[in-house]
Amino acid sequence: MDWTSGYVPLDEQSVLDFARPFLDEDPLDATEIGDGNLNVVFRVRGATSSVIVKQALPYLRVAGEAWPLTRHRARIEANAIDVHTKLAPGVLPYTIDFNEQMSALVLEDLSEHxxxxxxxxxxxxxxxxxxxxxxxxxxxxxxxxxxxxxxxxxxxxxxxxxxxxxxxxxxxxxxxxxxxxxxxxxxxxxxxxxxxxxxxxxxxxxxxxxxxxxxxxxxxxxxxxxxxxxxxxxxxxxxxxxxxxxxxxxxxxxxxxxxxxxxxxxxxxxxxxxxxxxxxxxxxxxxxxxxxxxxxxxxxxxxxxxxxxxxxxxxxxxxxxxxxxxxxxxxxxxxxxxxxxxxxxxxxxxxxxxxxxxxxxxxxxxxxxxxxxxxxxxxxxxxxx
Structure with missing residues (x-):
């Protein structure tokens, strides 16, 4: 898919293709992780590498679609990570990519944490x-x-x-x-x-x-x-x-x-x-x-x-x-x-x-x-x- 043409909610199948460019090999599987109140978060794994994909939903997840939200929070997070990393190096997760259209961050996998x-x-x-x-x-x-x-x-x-x-x-x-x-x-x-x-x-x-x-x-x-x-x-x-x-x-x-x-x-x-x-x-x-x-x-x-x-x-x-x-x-x-x-x-x-x-x-x-x-x-x- 062309991931720059517009917003598409990701699931455990579509996120495999989305994360493919950021892995060292073809993705093997994806698992939704976390219990966040706002966003959907996936761990995507290949044979030797893995990444986290975090996507903003157009509503407050814990409350459902009855509480709509804009997806601008993904841009806020990407920018805040950048600013805070400069001030506190090594404390924030490493950002691999940010896709504005998809409101999605690709982050290093902190699977051992x-x-x-x-x-x-x-x-x-x-x-x-x-x-x-x-x-x-x-x-x-x-x-x-x-x-x-x-x-x-x-x-x-x-x-x-x-x-x-x-x-x-x-x-x-x-x-x-x-x-x-x-x-x-x-x-x-x-x-x-x-x-x-x-x-x-x-x-x-x-x-x-x-x-x-x-x-x-x-x-x-x-x-x-x-x-x-x-x-x-x-x-x-x-x-x-x-x-x-x-x-x-x-x-x-x-x-x-x-x-x-x-x-x-x-x-x-x-x-x-x-x-x-x-x-x-x-x-x-x-x-x-x-x-x-x-x-x-x-x-x-x-x-x-x-x-x-x-x-x-x-x-x-x-x-x-x-x-x-x-x-x-x-x-x-x-x-x-x-x-x-x-x-x-x-x-x-x-x-x-x-x-x-x-x-x-x-x-x-x-x-x-x-x-x-x-x-x-x-x-x-x-x-x-």
């Missing part, structure tokens, strides 16, 4: 992953901000990453839907009273609205936009960050907040399962991520700047509030954290309740000034303010 979320659920220790992601976060946050990037270059870069359709999805699913009776919300019957209480919590709704405004208006850096533990893949000695289709110019604290929230939910799941030793591992992951983020920030930006301390204080405060919102939406919103959903009752219901309490503590418990305070509120027994 596992997602951080899956390793967390399995209780598998991955050394170095938190440190690598922390340094990546600092590199892309500072490297695309006015702190390091000349204003003229930044202005040009921003034109390619405007507030996108996927930003509207984030705006709805994180900041709005969990606090309304939205059709996209889903939760267990046991959690229904907590979900309904969110809709009548005026303080919480006000805090969510305030952070929604920050998300929409504070174009501080070219952030990943969806940096949860399922967006990180790792094997011994090698960590990669994937799925950059949500990338846009947004607040400094959003990516760190989302990642720490997902680590906190993982810890709650292990605690309710009785895996207390692995809880200590997750505590270490969270602390290592934040320490690496701060160390790299100091390396890249002069800590002698007069307002450096105030910058860091706002950074951690914003990260805490975004973390709170992410924790809540992963319990009652459309896309859940598998860490907790995979638990059996009653442990799942207890973890869900604690996740909501932790999120509320981060949003309403006063300004967070330290990582230790953030983490304690997120996972502490007395998280409810």
């Amino acid at each position: 596992v997602t951080w979320r899956e390793s967390l659920i399995a209780g598998q220790v991955l050394d170095g992953v938190a440190d690598a992601v922390g340094r990546y976060s600092a590199a892309v946050i500072l490297g695309t901000s006015d702190l390091l990037l000349p204003s003229r270059q930044r202005k040009v870069l921003r034109q390619g990453f405007v507030y996108s359709e996927l930003c509207l999805v984030t705006e709805d699913l994180i900041f709005t839907a969990p606090y309304t009776d939205a059709e996209s919300n889903r939760y267990d019957d046991e959690t229904a009273p907590l979900a309904r209480a969110l809709q009548h919590d005026r303080l919480l709704r006000s805090a969510a609205a305030e952070m929604r405004f920050a998300f929409k208006t504070r174009d501080e850096a070219l952030i990943h936009g969806d940096l949860h533990t399922g967006s990180v893949m790792s094997k011994a000695g090698d960590t990669r960050v994937i799925d950059l289709e949500f990338a846009f110019f947004g607040p400094f604290g959003f990516d760190p907040g989302v990642l720490l929230a997902n680590l906190a939910l993982s810890r709650l799941a292990h605690e309710e399962s009785g895996n207390l030793a692995f809880c200590r591992v997750v505590d270490g992951y969270a602390a290592d991520y934040w320490a690496a983020l701060m160390d790299e920030t100091k390396r890249l930006w002069n800590p002698a700047e007069p307002w450096y301390a105030r910058f860091l204080s706002q950074f951690i405060g914003d990260a805490a509030r975004f973390a709170g919102l992410e924790m809540i939406r992963r319990i009652v919103g459309l896309a859940h954290a598998k860490d907790i959903d995979s638990l059996a009752l009653p442990a799942r219901a207890i973890a869900q309740s604690r996740g909501i309490s932790g999120g509320r503590a981060l949003l309403l418990g006063g300004t967070v000034h330290t990582f230790e305070d953030l983490w304690h509120r997120a996972v502490g027994e007395d998280a409810n303010p």
Whole structure:
């Protein structure tokens, strides 16, 4: 087929022909992989080589054709990988090709890697992953901000990453839907009273609205936009960050907040399962991520700047509030954290309740000034303010 003449949804048969030019030999088979909410992803294998083909669908996959989306997110992801690779070499997947008409990326196959979320659920220790992601976060946050990037270059870069359709999805699913009776919300019957209480919590709704405004208006850096533990893949000695289709110019604290929230939910799941030793591992992951983020920030930006301390204080405060919102939406919103959903009752219901309490503590418990305070509120027994 002529893959430049127009968009055709790929399947396990047609993707063989599409991927043929990028393999060292004829393709043998293709398998749809992943459980993404947005796109279709195939692994195409030949006798000695393989590639990943990721295609944007014209709708939100997790919601079906009733929630249409443009396919421009594929171009956003291709461009974001390019920008972030320059700032954090070796952390992003290698892009082999991008087909604009097909809205499809051809990427290196990370078949030996596992997602951080899956390793967390399995209780598998991955050394170095938190440190690598922390340094990546600092590199892309500072490297695309006015702190390091000349204003003229930044202005040009921003034109390619405007507030996108996927930003509207984030705006709805994180900041709005969990606090309304939205059709996209889903939760267990046991959690229904907590979900309904969110809709009548005026303080919480006000805090969510305030952070929604920050998300929409504070174009501080070219952030990943969806940096949860399922967006990180790792094997011994090698960590990669994937799925950059949500990338846009947004607040400094959003990516760190989302990642720490997902680590906190993982810890709650292990605690309710009785895996207390692995809880200590997750505590270490969270602390290592934040320490690496701060160390790299100091390396890249002069800590002698007069307002450096105030910058860091706002950074951690914003990260805490975004973390709170992410924790809540992963319990009652459309896309859940598998860490907790995979638990059996009653442990799942207890973890869900604690996740909501932790999120509320981060949003309403006063300004967070330290990582230790953030983490304690997120996972502490007395998280409810």
